[in-house]
Amino acid sequence: MDRHAHTPPRPDTFATRLRVAHALLMAGDPRAAADRCARSRTRAARAGARGRQAAFGALRAEALLCLGELAAAEQEAGAAVRAAVPGASLGRWPAAVLAEVLTELGRHEEADRQLCRAAPEASTRTADLPRYLRARGRHRLAVRRPGAALADFLRSGELTYRQGNGPFARMPWRTDAAEALLHLGRPDEAAELIAEQLTGATAVGPRHRGIALRLRAATEEPARRPATLALAADELRAAGDRPELARTLADLGETLHALGDGLAARAVLRRAWHLAADCGAVPLCDRILPHSTPPAALASR
Template identity: 40%
Template sequence: MDLARGEQTASAERVVLPDDAMFSTEGVFGPDALEPARSPAAAALLADAAAAAAHDEVDRAVELLERAFRASGRAGGRAAISTRLVSLEWRTNPSTRTRNFARLKTALYAGRIPNDELPSVIPHLLWHGFDDDAEQALDQLERGPACVTDATGFDGDRSDSIDRLEFLCQWLKYTHPVHAERHDRMCALPVRAGSGSVHRESAGMLAELFSGGAPDRSAALAQRVLTGHRLTEATVEPLVAAIYCLGYGGRLDRAEAWCEALAAQAQARRAPTWRAIFTGLRAEILVRKGDPVAAARYATLALNQVPAEHLGVWIGTPVAALVRAQTLLGKYSEAEAQLRRPVPRAMFDSRFALPYLRARGQHSLAVGRVSEALRAFRRCGQLMRRWHMDFPWLVPWRNDLAAAYLSAGNPTQVRTFATLHLKQLGTAEDHPSGGVSLRLLAATADRCRRIALLRRAAAIARTGGSDHELATVLGELGRAHRAIGDHEKAWALLREATALAETCGAATLLRDLGGEPDRPPARPPAHAVDTLTPAERRVAELAAVGRRNREIAATLAITPSTVEQHLTRVYRKLAVSRRSELPFALPQSAERGAH
C-alpha cells in the first residue's frame, strides 16, 4: 500500500481512541437538552450517558438517555435528546421503525428540534429517503434567525454551529444536490478558512473539490481531516467524504488503508452501521484498483452488516461495487441478481445513483445489451450535468459511452466521446481516466497511430492504480504489435497482461486475452544464418516480410519451384517449420527486405 506501515498504524490509533471532548454533556446535547436549573436529575443522566457513549457502551447510554427523556421538563429538551438517541441507535440499527425515530419526526413537525441539532438530523432523514421530512428540517433551518444564513453573525460561542451548517451545505451539494439547489440561498454560505473543527475543515475540503480545479488539493486537505479527527457520530460523514476525496485525487492505496483502519475501529466499537459504510467504500475503491475478487468480498460484507432494508439510499454504493466486481469476474447472473435488488426511489435523487447506473451499464455492455448500456450511461451523464457535478474524475461517463459505441461498431461516436472526456481533463496525463480515453481512441486509429496512443495509455495506467486497466491496455498494445509482425514484443506484452489479469481474477479479460500466449520461436544462432547461400538468403528475406512465392520469383527472376527449393533448405538450416517464423530468424535481413 501507498501508506507506510508506521503511518497507517498511527492513523488507526488516532481513529480508535475515544474523543471524550466530543461527548462532553453540553457539546453533544446542546443547552436546551441540559436544563440544569429545571431538571438536575436529567442533567446528571445526560452527563452519565455522555460518559457511557464515550466508552462505546451504547446500550447503557441509550438507557440513560431514555431516563433523561422522561425526566426532562421541556419539549425542546426532549426533542434534543431524541435526536441523540437516534444517532446512537443508528450505530447498530439504522432503522426507521423505532420509537425514537418516531419521536424525532413528531418533534420535527412540531418545530421543537433546536436549529443547532438539525444539521445532525437531516443526514439521517436523507439516508432513508425521507425527502419531505428533510425538506421540513431544511425549511426550518433556512427560516431560522438571520445569523443562521450569515456566517458573520455567529459569535465565538456558536462557532461549532456554523461549522456544522457549512459542512451540511457542502455535503448536500456533493451527496444530495437536489436539496442543495432548493436551498441555494443557505447553501451559498461561504466557507470560512481555518482549521481545528472537523466540520470546518471538511467543508473547505468539499468546497475545494468542486471549485473546478484538479482534485489534488482536496486530497491533501482530506489527509489532514483523516489524521486529525477520530471516529465518532459527529465525524462519520466528514471522514467518509475525506476518503472519497483521496480517491478522486488518485490516492487509491491511501484511501483503501483508511477504509481498512476505520472499518476495524467500527468493528471494535460495536458499530455495524459504521463498519458497513467503510467496508462498502473499500469495495468501491478496490473496484477502481482493478481487484474484483477483494471488491466482491467486501461489498458482500457491507451488505450483511445490517438488514439491507435499513441501508437506505447508501445501498447504491455496495451494490454498484458488487455488480462491477462480479461483471469483471464473468459472474453475469450473480451481477444481474444484485441489480434486481430493490433500491429506494430517492436514491436516484442522490449521488449514490451515479455508481449504480454506471455498474448497470457496464453489466449490460458485458452481456451484449448495448442499447441498455447506452441508456444507463446517458442517464448518468444527464444527472451529473443537471446537478452541476459534471467532473471527469467523478464518473467518466463519456468514456463509458465511448466503450459502448465501440461495441456497437460506431467509431465516430467513440472518437467524439473519448475526445470530449480528454477535453474536460485538459491532458490525458491529468487523471487515470485519460489513459482509458487514449485506449478507446486507439481502437479507431490506424495501426501506426494505434501503437503510439496505446503506449501513452500504458504509461498512464502504470501509475493509475488499476491493475485491470493496465492489463487491458497491455493486451491491446500486444495485439497491436502482433498486427505489424512484431511477435516478440507482442508476446512480452500479452504475457504481462495475462499475468495481471490472473492476479485480478478477471475471467472476462482473461478470455479476451485468450490465455497465456505461446512464446515466439527462438532465434537461431548467428552461424546458422551464415550457412545460407546468397540466393537462399534473398529468398528468405523476401518471404520474411510476407511476399508470396510468385512475387519472390518475379522479383528475383527465378521460377516458383526454385523459390520452393530454396525455402525448403532455409527451413532446414534455420531450424524453423513455417514461413511466419522467419522474421525471428532473420530480423535484420527482414528489415532490409521491407525496403
C-alpha cells in the same frame, strides 16, 4: 484557562472523510484510499453507524477493484451490502460495486441478481442512482448489450450533472458511453466524448486519463495506436489500476500483432495475461488467451 478550550474542533464529518478518501482514489492512490476507508469503516462499525460502514466499505471495495485485488474487493463489497440501510441515500452503492466486481470476475448471473435486488423504483432519485446505473451499464456491456449499456451511461451522466457536487460528480460516464459507442460501431461519436473527458474539467487523475487514452486508441488509425496505448499504460501504472492496465496491454498486443510485429505482440500479450490472471479477471484472461490457454502457448502463435 486553556486558550484552546473554546476552539472549535477541525471538521471530521462523515462527508469530509468520504470525500478525502474518494479524492485519494481519483488522484491515483488506491492503496491509501483503501487504508483510509478501512479505518473509517471500522470506526463506523464500532459506533453502530451502518450506513457509514456501508459507504466506506463500498468505497474501499472500489479501491481494491482498481488494485486488482478482486477477491478482497468482493469480500468488502459483500460486507457493505449486508451493512447497507435500505432506502438510504447511498444504500445502493454497495450492491453496485459488488455487481461491478462480479462482472470483472465473469460471474454475470450473480452480478445480475445483485442489480435486480437493488433496482430502484421508477420514481427513485437517491444520490447513488448514477452509481447504480454505471454498474448496470458495465454489466450490460460485459454481456454484449451495448445499446442498453449506452442508455444507462447517458442517464447516469445526466443525473450526475444535475447533482452538481454530489458524491459521484466525477464518475467517468463519458468514457463509459464512448466504450458502448465503440461496441455499436460509432467511433466518431465515441471520439467526441473521449475528447471531452480528456480536456474538460472532468479530466482528473491518471486512472480516468488512462482509460480515456485506451479508448481513444480504438478510434485512431492502427499506426498511431501503439503510442497512445503506451501513454495509457503509463497513466494506469501511476494509478495502480491493474485490470485496466491489463486491458491496455491486451489492446497493445493485439495492435502490434495486426501491424505485423509478432514478436513484440507475444511479449506484451504474455504480460497482459499474467497481470489479468494475477487479478483473477477471468473474462479478460479468456480474451487474451481463449479457453484459458497457458501463456506458453503464445510461443506457437
